[in-house]
Amino acid sequence: MDGVSTTATEAPPKKKRPSGTLLFLPAALNRGAFIQWLKRIHAWTGFWGALMFLVIGSSGFLLNHRAQLKIDTGEAREVMSVVLPVDAALIKSPEDLGK
Numbered sequence: 001m002d003g004v005s006t007t008a009t010e011a012p013p014k015k016k017r018p019s020g021t022l023l024f025l026p027a028a029l030n031r032g033a034f035i036q037w038l039k040r041i042h043a044w045t046g047f048w049g050a051l052m053f054l055v056i057g058s059s060g061f062l063l064n065h066r067a068q069l070k071i072d073t074g075e076a077r078e079v080m081s082v083v084l085p086v087d088a089a090l091i092k093s094p095e096d097l098g099k
Helices: 032-064 094-098
Strands: none
Touching: none
């Protein structure tokens, strides 16, 4: 041995990825058309998601601060009332009341 040690567990040299490819995609999907489609889907879902969260956030803010902002929500009004005559002798337990 000349001072150079070689082991059987040496790793083979790694292949370099071409520039412009995405690391999380397999090589079969690293095509220009698929990457363009993926970027468009990501952009549109991000846009509509951000818009949705703005609407939900603003409505939540208005609902939580309606007293401070003096937002009139309308008076509560009775829409309908029902009176059901029930014989008191028929009610012997909470289950009977439920029936």
